[in-house]
Amino acid sequence: MTAAHEITTLLWLGFRTTVILSVVSGAVALALGTIAAGMRVSPVPLLRGIGAVYVALIRNTPSTLLFFFTAFILPELGVNFSYFVFAWIALSIYYGSFFCEVVRSGISSVAAGQAEAARALGLNFTMTLANVILPQAVRTVIPPLINTFIAVVRTSAIAGAFGVAELFAITNRLTNEESQSVLLILFIVALLYLAITIPISLLAGAIERKTTFAR
Amino acid sequence: MSSVLYDTIGPRGRRKIQVWNAVGAVVLAAVIFAAYRRLEDHGQVSAKLWSVLLRSDLQQLLFDGLLATLQVALLAMAVSLVTGAVMAAGRMSNHAWIRLPLRAWIEVFRSVPLLLLIFFIYLGAPAMGINVPTFWSLVIGLALYNSAVVADIIRAGVLSLPKGQREAGYAVGLSHIQTLVVILIPQAVRQMLPALISQMVTVLKETALGFIIGYTELLRNGRIAVEYLGGDYAIPVYTGVAVIYVSICLLLSLLATQVSRRTAADGLARKMAPAA
Numbered sequence: 001m002t003a004a005h006e007i008t009t010l011l012w013l014g015f016r017t018t019v020i021l022s023v024v025s026g027a028v029a030l031a032l033g034t035i036a037a038g039m040r041v042s043p044v045p046l047l048r049g050i051g052a053v054y055v056a057l058i059r060n061t062p063s064t065l066l067f068f069f070t071a072f073i074l075p076e077l078g079v080n081f082s083y084f085v086f087a088w089i090a091l092s093i094y095y096g097s098f099f100c101e102v103v104r105s106g107i108s109s110v111a112a113g114q115a116e117a118a119r120a121l122g123l124n125f126t127m128t129l130a131n132v133i134l135p136q137a138v139r140t141v142i143p144p145l146i147n148t149f150i151a152v153v154r155t156s157a158i159a160g161a162f163g164v165a166e167l168f169a170i171t172n173r174l175t176n177e178e179s180q181s182v183l184l185i186l187f188i189v190a191l192l193y194l195a196i197t198i199p200i201s202l203l204a205g206a207i208e209r210k211t212t213f214a215r
Numbered sequence: 216m217s218s219v220l221y222d223t224i225g226p227r228g229r230r231k232i233q234v235w236n237a238v239g240a241v242v243l244a245a246v247i248f249a250a251y252r253r254l255e256d257h258g259q260v261s262a263k264l265w266s267v268l269l270r271s272d273l274q275q276l277l278f279d280g281l282l283a284t285l286q287v288a289l290l291a292m293a294v295s296l297v298t299g300a301v302m303a304a305g306r307m308s309n310h311a312w313i314r315l316p317l318r319a320w321i322e323v324f325r326s327v328p329l330l331l332l333i334f335f336i337y338l339g340a341p342a343m344g345i346n347v348p349t350f351w352s353l354v355i356g357l358a359l360y361n362s363a364v365v366a367d368i369i370r371a372g373v374l375s376l377p378k379g380q381r382e383a384g385y386a387v388g389l390s391h392i393q394t395l396v397v398i399l400i401p402q403a404v405r406q407m408l409p410a411l412i413s414q415m416v417t418v419l420k421e422t423a424l425g426f427i428i429g430y431t432e433l434l435r436n437g438r439i440a441v442e443y444l445g446g447d448y449a450i451p452v453y454t455g456v457a458v459i460y461v462s463i464c465l466l467l468s469l470l471a472t473q474v475s476r477r478t479a480a481d482g483l484a485r486k487m488a489p490a491a
C-alpha cells in the first residue's frame with residue numbers, strides 16, 4: 001500500500017500536467033484555428049481550400065487516432081520528442097479545427113455593415129479582418145470558445161494512454177497498485193477534473209447571460 | 216459571406232490573388248515534398264509496404280473491426296438519443312426535485328473526460344463485483360457522456376422556440392409535461408437536427424477509445440495487424456484505418472450540413488436559433 005501523502009503527490013503532479021497540457025494545447029489550437037478561419041474567408045482560393053480540407057479532415061478523425069499518429073508514427077519517421085510534446089501536437093491540431101469553426105461562425109455573425117464600413121475607409125482584406133472583424137467576432141463567440149477549451153481539458157485525458165503522466169495516467173497507475181480502492185481513486189480524479197471544468201463552464205454561462213442581456 | 220469582407224476584385228486584385236495562389240502552391244508543394252522525402256528516407260514509400268492494404272485477410276480484419284465499431288456506435292447513439300430526450304424533459308420539469316438533480320447530473324457528466332467515465336465502468340464495476348464486458352463498458356461510458364450533451368442540445372432547442380408554442384399547448388388544456396412531450400420537444404429535435412447529427416459523429420469517433428480498454432474495434436484491429444505484420448507496416452495500415460474513419464464521419468457530417476441547409480431554407484426556425 002502506497003502511503004497517502006505519496007498518492008497525494010502523484011495526483012498533484014498529474015493534475016498539474018493536465019492543466020499545463022490543456023493550457024498550452026488550447027493556446028496553440030486557438031491560434032491555429034483563428035489562422036485557419038482567416039484562410040477560410042480569404043479571397044485566395046487556394047488558402048480557402050487548404051482551410052476547408054484541414055477542417056473537414058481533422059474534425060472527422062477520432063482524437064485517439066491523432067494521438068496514435070503523433071505518438072507512434074512520428075517516431076518511425078525519425079521525429080523524436082517527448083510524449084508530452086506529441087500529445088501537445090495532437091491536441092493542438094485536433095482542436096485547431098474546432099476553434100476554426102467557432103471563430104468562423106463568429107465572423108459570419110458580425111454585422112455586414114462593419115465590413116462595409118472598413119472597406120469604405122479603404123482597408124484591405126487583411127486589415128478589415130484583423131482590425132475590424134476578428135475583435136468583434138471573437139467577443140461574440142467567447143462562450144463556445146470556452147466550451148471548446150473545456151473539451152480540450154477532457155480530451156487531454158487520452159494523452160494519459162499515450163505516455164504522458166497526466167491525471168488520467170496517474171489514475172490508471174494508482175488503480176493498478178491500490179486495487180481495493182479503485183472506486184475511491186476514480187471518484188477523487190473525477191472531482192479533480194470537475195474542479196477544472198465546472199468553474200470554467202460557470203464562467204462561460206455567466207458571460208453568455210451577460211452578452212444576451214446586452215443585445 | 217466572404218464577398219462582404221473584400222471589394223469586387225479588379226485586375227490588380229486578381230493579379231495579387233494569383234501571386235498568393237502561386238506562393239501558397241509553392242509552400243504546399245514544399246511541405247508535401249518534405250513529407251514525402253522523410254517517408255522515402257525511412258523506406259516507407261515502397262509498393263511492397265502499401266500493397267499490404269490489398270491483402271484480403273487484412274481487409275477482412277479491418278472490416279470486422281469496422282462492424283464492431285459500428286455496433287458500439289449505433290447502440291450508444293440510440294441510448295444517448297432516447298435518454299437524452301427524457302433527461303431534457305426532466306431538466307425542464309416544474310418540479311424542483313426532478314429538475315435540480317438532473318441539472319447537476321448533466322453538468323457533471325458532460326464535464327468529466329469520457330475516458331474516465333469508460334474507466335468507471337471498466338474498472339469500477341468489477342470492483343463492485345459486477346462483471347461488465349468491454350463492449351458494454353464502452354457503450355455505457357459513451358451513453359453517459361453523450362446523453363448529457365444530447366439533453367443540453369434539445370433543451371437549447373426548446374428554449375429557442377417561440378413562446379406562443381408553449382402558451383398554445385397550455386391553452387388547449389395540455390399539462391406542462393404534455394406540452395413538452397407533444398409540442399416542444401418534437402420541434403426542438405427537428406430544429407436541432409444538425410447539432411444532434413454532429414453529436415452522433417462524435418459518438419462514432421469516440422468509439423476509438425475502445426482501443427484503450429482493449430475492445431477489438433477498428434483501431435485495435437489495425438494495431439493487431441501491425442503487431443502481426445511488423446512495425447514497418449504501421450504507416451500503411453494506420454493510414455487505411457484513418458481513411459475508413461474519416462470517410463464514414465465525413466458522410467455523416469455532410470448529412471448534418473445538408474439538413475442544416477434545409478432547415479435554413481425553412482426560414483422561421485433558423486431565425487429563432489443561432490447556431491448552437
